[in-house]
Amino acid sequence: MNKGFKTCGAILLGVFFSAAADQLEWNILDGEYWWAGLSSRGYQTPYDATSKATHDLWGDNKGNQAQPLLLSSKGRYIWSEQPIKYVFNQGTLTVTTREGKIDAGKEGANLRDVFEYVSKTYFPSDGNIPDELLFTHPQYNTWIELMYDQNEEDILAYAQAIIDQGYPPGVLMIDDNWQEDYGTWEFSPRRFQDPKGMIDKLHAMGFKVMMWMCPFVSADSADFRQLAQEGLLILDPQKTQNILWANTKNKAAVIRWWNGASACLDLSNPKAQAWFKEELDYLVEEYGVDGFKFDAGDARFYTEGVVSWQQDITPNDHTQFFAEFGLNYPLNEYRASWKMAGLPLAQRLRDKGHRWEDLAKLIPDQMSQSVMGYAYTCPDMIGGGEYRSFLNGDVIDEELIVRSAQIHALMPMMQFSVAPWRILSKENQQICLQMAHLHLQMGDYILQLAREASQTGEPIVKPMALAFPDDGYETINDQFVLGDNIIVAPVVEKGVRSREVILPKGNWTADDGQVYTGGKTIQIRVPLDRLPYFTLSP
Template sequence: MNKLKTTSLICLLILLSNFSIGQTSDTLIIKNNSDRNWWAGIIGLGQLMPLQKDIDVNTYGKGFGNQIQPLLLSDQGDVIWSESPLHIILKSGQLTVTSKDKIIHSDGHQNLKGAYLHASNTYFPPSGKTPDEILFTSPQYNTWIELMYDQNQKDILKYAHAIKNNDYPAGVLMIDDNWQEDYGKWNFHEGRFDDPKAMMDELHDMGFKVMLWVCPFVSPDCDVYRALDKKGYFIKDKSGQTAMIRWWNGVSAVLDLSNPDAKKWFRDELQRLVDEYGVDGFKLDAGDARFYTGDLDLNGLTPNDHSKLYGEIGLDFPLNEYRAMWKMGGQPLAERLHDKNHSWEHLNMLIPQMLVEGIMGYPFSCPDLIGGGQYISFIDGAIIDQELIVRSAQCHALMPMMQFSVAPWRVLDAEHLQAVSRSIEIRQQHKDYILALARQAAKTGEPIMRPMEYNFPNQGFVNVVDQFMLGEDILVAPVVEKGARKRMVQLPKGKWETHSGKVVRGGKSLEFDVALDELLYFKKR
């Protein structure tokens, strides 16, 4: 074959990869992107979507603190998928996607909704199951901000009783890190828990379901490490030695969950806690792909694959929560956003990140902790912004899940505390609708919380990321700006009933007064 023919063939292949339906390759280039808006499966960067600026991100061994899917969707009906991590470059109007595996690009799915439903049905079909339904019907309470590393029986019960004494409904109570004897030694610490079974019984009698924090790490200083190391249950480095992984709580070994025996050991440890103490479920933390990078022997898998193996543990426990995940769309796993700072900037990330979560196949999602989950925001004389906690609670109220950690009754005055209580009332009024959407998501894959563009394609809502649809019928427009007492809402065409019962006509932007204790939402008439 001469050079001219070779060059022509290469050009033809590039052209086909750009425009053919179903074309596969390991590099995809799409030029002249001005007519398309893209969403990528990087939940931790959801505030950048639809992609507005040049971007260069590689998801190999990197999850940006949250869930990942090897997926891109466009508002013109494009779907880009690979079974392996994607390297995504958007520059000067050209989209370049590379992967070590085949990249499948299909188009013609009309709009964002059509593209998502094709991706869901093709690559991560819904399982038909939801996580434990209490995650949707009641608020969740995490002990982290109040107790941090001093998890103990006395203060956990004190926190639980305070929830009830303040007339908050019982729900899931998550006992966070450091309840255990050591990392990998999953026993209640005897110095902090006098009678853990009695504690569990008391919490159950109060109406709570209880989750325990766990991780895939094992401290090298404990006897469990020595026993498991002899059995070869840990990730090794290239020299064949057990690898020591640096994470936020020091340096530890990490379970090799590609080893069926190691996976069984971990699952059995969790089941023992269920059987012996009546634990209802687990917050499975620290499964980030980044912990499996470096000079490691991964048995031919990617770091992301090891994150997925950790995710599979949760399938055995319907009451679960994850923060990091890879390629587990459509599964009955509760996915939480990465810890946010106690700041208005981070509050503004909640809606766009949650919206991307839904259209990437993770409908059972939780928007971090009310007021922020970064403990450093609440220590060393930190100033608490009471209004921020109120507006954060209102954001959570009509999202798929609602989770507290900092105790509102401890940090708020009467006015702000009443406003938070009002957000819980709104949640309780809509819990049956939210649960119905969760059950629908389990069957159809459709998000519970949806971008405006998803429900109303090609009507000018592409860049509206400060309001959202709850299912088909409820539009939610929280206040996310400090001091705001007015809010512009972009209403689609038709009649909409406000939260106060007034009927307004859409098809335009309208400004509404919003008191401190108000959450704007509208029902389609």
């Protein structure tokens, strides 16, 4: 086992492990609960002795952060440096690897004890955090408003509307299709007449600017031909080829993804990493771009026996190469990651639909990120990041947008995309504005927690069972803890105007000033304009 795996260098990871498969089988203890390594399946956790679930992480990160880790409320843990398959079968937990050793054991008596052990042992924090503005101010993404029509005029109009409506400027993410082509990372001259002037204007408004980025390369572009000739692309596992320019025995692989079929950079190759960095550094130096949103990189794109410069690696290693590349840029965002806990990367939950059932997943999925060791997290875009949900304006649910903004307000990061001032009533838009300013008000505290996380590994937001591990809170999935002393209890169901809140022992001051004695469950009113949160008295 190589516990210091993340200090080995990006291009060497994944080559030091035993080729032997391993297997472990445990009985689940009475009253024991388990959290497992897929953030996008957090809503299914915790598992217990009644659960039936199977997940194979080899080549499948389920569109989000993944970690070869399982943790128990009784202090037990399971870890491997390689992808694991885990099966919960009504009282039995079986974990296997295709290759690589499984580590397992018990440290302490509860979830907090064992989390502290594994975070220091397997993914220690490196003392750095992503760009501070990601935490202290709301973020704004152009995706839902502009979709694939990213252009200079509308981006500036979106940014100006943010300011005009009273929202605090923060990070502005320009999403997919600003570029000339996939792999041709230059502003499209058809949609951007003066990209440097645009970014200068955005800076003057108070924004930092991120550009969407991916590892794919359009297969009919000049950049594709150059990269293929230089051997910097993932290759198909075939023995012959029939294209004149190629000088290897393999053709460049064409990988199907949500935007069609493209070639893909081979980031196991240091020369490909150098090419990619030169392209992005040019955007920074020439135009003043501040950072990048890194999309795609999912392990499933590398499962069809593709050939890479570095041999004997897993599909998950390619996800890791892509994620590690982002460490070059403090202002970053990722959706897909593998074994990147403890490192200064902003990790967003995968796109959710504009549906109440998806809204209810935000808290447990975010808590799964935390338990897996990902501290610098964002719960998708407010109202949902799945753009097809917004193609029909008749389906917009104003209440859902408001409750989503409330969930975001006291998370580590808060990200708008759909414009509240465009789709909401004046009253509901005002609630979203209040939530943006609540996040701004709490920004310094959230930043303090981020800095502490970079030293201790302790997540910024925690499930109740991690913050208060001996109180029987394992199955609470609709409230969370900011730091160790603020319990946040949003509403996640349509039409609900009251809810129960579970408060641990101590005196708790609510957002409305009322003081409660803890150690019990209370019933509170939650009108649409209220986000309930409770601060523990010293």
